[in-house]
Amino acid sequence: MPTDDLYSRDAYLATAEADVIGAMEEGVVLDRTVFYPRGGGQPGDTGTIRWDGGEARVGDTVKRGADVLHVLEPGQPAPPTGTAVTAEVDWARRHRLMRTHTALHALSGIVFTDYGARVTGGNMEPGVARMDFELDSISQEFGREVEEKLNAALAEDHPVHVGLLPRRQALADPDLIRTKVNLIPEQVDPIRVIDIEGIDKQADGGTHVRSTAEVGTVRVVKTESKGRGFKRMRIELQD
Numbered sequence: 001m002p003t004d005d006l007y008s009r010d011a012y013l014a015t016a017e018a019d020v021i022g023a024m025e026e027g028v029v030l031d032r033t034v035f036y037p038r039g040g041g042q043p044g045d046t047g048t049i050r051w052d053g054g055e056a057r058v059g060d061t062v063k064r065g066a067d068v069l070h071v072l073e074p075g076q077p078a079p080p081t082g083t084a085v086t087a088e089v090d091w092a093r094r095h096r097l098m099r100t101h102t103a104l105h106a107l108s109g110i111v112f113t114d115y116g117a118r119v120t121g122g123n124m125e126p127g128v129a130r131m132d133f134e135l136d137s138i139s140q141e142f143g144r145e146v147e148e149k150l151n152a153a154l155a156e157d158h159p160v161h162v163g164l165l166p167r168r169q170a171l172a173d174p175d176l177i178r179t180k181v182n183l184i185p186e187q188v189d190p191i192r193v194i195d196i197e198g199i200d201k202q203a204d205g206g207t208h209v210r211s212t213a214e215v216g217t218v219r220v221v222k223t224e225s226k227g228r229g230f231k232r233m234r235i236e237l238q239d
């Protein structure tokens with residue numbers, strides 16, 4: 001059985017009881033976890049695994065096939081296979097990542113709806129992120145304008161829905177087509193979809209806040225040209 005990915009159904013779970021089903025030098029595999037493994041531009045979670053008589057710091061989380069590998073910090077003891085543990089993510093960091101990730105999705109929806117530009121890439125750290133667009137020109141004024149629209153939209157407190165769509169339905173959804181849902185490997189069915197009501201809808205594995213007001217206020221800190229049709233915007237959370 002692969003790791004049960006509790007984080008994909010409830011992003012607000014900070015802690016879970018689990019059993020160790022694999023222990024190796026690089027880390028630990030649990031039967032279930034609240035730790036998000038690196039992917040889709042969102043960094044892997046950090047946190048602590050505790051058990052009767054020990055504890056270990058998790059410095060990163062990655063996918064290993066269908067499993068989630070909790071990568072231990074150097075020198076940390078690994079609990080043996082079969083151990084019952086309590087695993088807890090560093091919640092302040094993770095919640096900041098959730099706010100940042102939702103901000104990025106809202107940004108991509110606004111830039112597409114109002115300027116017709118598609119997103120070509122993105123990456124985030126807690127509280128800071130960049131997003132790349134297929135745009136011919138970009139300016140500081142453009143950055144300010146987008147910032148205003150983004151903050152106005154976030155303040156409207158749109159609900160953020162996490163859903164699973166049958167692949168066939170996802171491939172026929174115009175919003176999802178725009179975000180290149182067809183590039184998702186064929187065996188993925190159903191497809192997980194994050195829908196920020198009225199702003200943005202895309203296939204995504206990441207963790208998000210429940211509604212846009214929870215993101216708070218976002219600043220566009222930089223706009224830059226990386227070449228023809230390749231423009232980059234950097235944002236950060238205000239607090």
Ligand SMILES: [Zn+2]
Pocket residue numbers: 040101105204205206
């Ligand atoms: Zn995403």
